[in-house]
Amino acid sequence: MSIIILGIESSCDDTSAAITKDNVILSNLISNQSVHKNYGGVVPELASRAHQQNIVPVVDQAITEAGIEKSDIDGIAFTQGPGLLGSLMVGSSFAKAFSLARNIPLIGVNHLQAHILAHFIKKKDQTDKKTPEFPFLCLLISGGHTQLVIVKDYLEMEVIGATIDDAAGEAFDKCGKVMGLPYPAGPSIDKESKKGDPQAFSFTRPRIKQLDYSFSGLKTAFLYFVRDKMKKDEHFIDNNFSDLCASIQYTIVDILMNKLILAARETGIKDIAVAGGVSANSHLKMKLHENAEKHSWDIYIPEFEYTTDNAAMIAITGYYKFLKKQFSSQDVIPHARMNL
Numbered sequence: 001m002s003i004i005i006l007g008i009e010s011s012c013d014d015t016s017a018a019i020t021k022d023n024v025i026l027s028n029l030i031s032n033q034s035v036h037k038n039y040g041g042v043v044p045e046l047a048s049r050a051h052q053q054n055i056v057p058v059v060d061q062a063i064t065e066a067g068i069e070k071s072d073i074d075g076i077a078f079t080q081g082p083g084l085l086g087s088l089m090v091g092s093s094f095a096k097a098f099s100l101a102r103n104i105p106l107i108g109v110n111h112l113q114a115h116i117l118a119h120f121i122k123k124k125d126q127t128d129k130k131t132p133e134f135p136f137l138c139l140l141i142s143g144g145h146t147q148l149v150i151v152k153d154y155l156e157m158e159v160i161g162a163t164i165d166d167a168a169g170e171a172f173d174k175c176g177k178v179m180g181l182p183y184p185a186g187p188s189i190d191k192e193s194k195k196g197d198p199q200a201f202s203f204t205r206p207r208i209k210q211l212d213y214s215f216s217g218l219k220t221a222f223l224y225f226v227r228d229k230m231k232k233d234e235h236f237i238d239n240n241f242s243d244l245c246a247s248i249q250y251t252i253v254d255i256l257m258n259k260l261i262l263a264a265r266e267t268g269i270k271d272i273a274v275a276g277g278v279s280a281n282s283h284l285k286m287k288l289h290e291n292a293e294k295h296s297w298d299i300y301i302p303e304f305e306y307t308t309d310n311a312a313m314i315a316i317t318g319y320y321k322f323l324k325k326q327f328s329s330q331d332v333i334p335h336a337r338m339n340l
């Protein structure tokens with residue numbers, strides 16, 4: 001018998017709902033919030049309010065697009081954390097009410113685990129899609145996290161390295177802000193970099209032990225570099241925009257790749273995956289392919305729609321938890337901070 005899961009994701013500024021039937025995705029709806037555009041970042045209070053407004057219509061549409069009835073749903077999975085507390089509370093309250101009303105299991109999902117399990121989402125015509133084999137190594141790179149993870153099974157993961165300060169996505173976003181780019185700056189830097197010279201400017205790499213990362217020094221170095229240059233040429237950013245983007249992107253990706261290569265060497269694992277918003281970066285993908293050839297890796301990059309925040313990854317994680325009967329009770333609470 002198939003298991004149908006409704007997944008809800010509301011950890012940050014996107015309200016998303018998805019329906020899965022076993023590991024096959026039937027619908028995945030995302031409602032982006034435009035209210036934050038003028039503020040240079042996500043405003044938590046506005047995000048919660050927009051989630052409250054969007055959640056019922058988004059769920060309704062996900063059910064309609066999946067071609068199912070509410071009564072077909074076997075379990076409801078929601079993002080329990082990490083994320084913005086007010087945003088998480090909208091999703092968790094909705095999920096609790098839905099679980100009570102329909103008398104179906106409630107499943108709290110770790111957002112980070114879900115980013116990694118996005119690799120197991122299949123579309124209807126992709127039932128023979130190749131997925132990573134356990135144990136595989138996953139570089140999880142999002143706006144809030146940068147971690148190297150050994151994935152031993154669907155629900156068994158070990159973090160072997162992590163950032164000690166900023167996340168890789170934050171480095172993109174903060175450097176973008178210095179150049180006047182709106183939040184999130186990662187996608188714009190990626191696009192602009194295609195026209196620039198990645199070697200035009202060089203920035204020193206952090207010296208962090210073993211498999212950990214650090215990005216806050218790079219952000220500060222970039223800020224001071226640009227400030228100094230602007231003292232002599234007030235149009236420095238405009239005159240060197242593509243080169244600045246390409247150089248900072250090159251540096252961030254280089255830092256990410258160096259530790260990934262080290263982790264692969266130390267663990268001997270050759271199934272290498274990336275997950276999270278930054279895995280959409282085109283330079284990173286190119287470097288992954290280059291290294292796959294060099295080190296005989298099998299690489300796994302999620303499809304674009306499953307890299308940034310989405311409910312399909314919450315639903316698929318809900319499915320694997322459903323199989324293990326890992327259910328939550330009605331007194332479950334969301335957590336702003338949550339480890340893998």
Ligand code: KG4
Nearest residue numbers: 142143144169184186277278280281308309
């Ligand atoms: O996983 P995600 O959607 O949300 C979090 O859980 O944080 O990641 C969002 C992050 C942002 O920092 C955004 O700038 C970055 O992913 N990002 C990118 C690209 N697309 C999204 N960074 C670099 N290149 C991209 N193409």
Ligand code: ZN
Nearest residue numbers: 115142308309
């Ligand atoms: Zn995320």
